[in-house]
């Protein structure tokens with residue numbers, strides 16, 4: 001096995017973030033399953049931005065649209081009864097993107113434990129707050145509620161990534 005970046009033969013097969021990949025010991029380049037490499041690189045890039053591992057796949061999927069820009073995100077904090085959320089700015093004036101976002105969310109909601117919704121506000125442009133709906137006040141949230149919401153983040157990330165690859169999102173993908 002040769003590193004396709006630097007040509008070194010000093011390449012080790014090992015577990016990287018739960019994926020079995022080839023890592024170059026000289027330049028750090030990862031090789032192997034393309035999707036797995038993309039997930040690891042996405043995780044590392046997200047951490048550099050200070051994001052929690054659990055929100056990274058969802059944030060990356062939404063940002064890959066080229067239409068939504070992250071303003072802030074949190075995986076939630078059980079100690080402060082804070083559910084997770086993702087706050088995005090819509091960077092295009094075309095509201096058709098909101099319809100696509102909502103349609104995708106409806107599909108994702110079939111797989112999530114909780115029901116997620118988008119709250120829109122006008123702050124110079126349109127911002128979208130993606131959050132789970134609870135039928136109780138924040139002070140009554142249990143650790144189980146917050147755990148369900150945190151687990152949903154990964155389900156949402158997977159669902160949005162799948163949808164964004166489909167033609168109705170209108171996003172052109174480079175291989």
Ligand SMILES: [Zn+2]
Nearest residue numbers: 003006024027
């Ligand atoms: Zn290398």
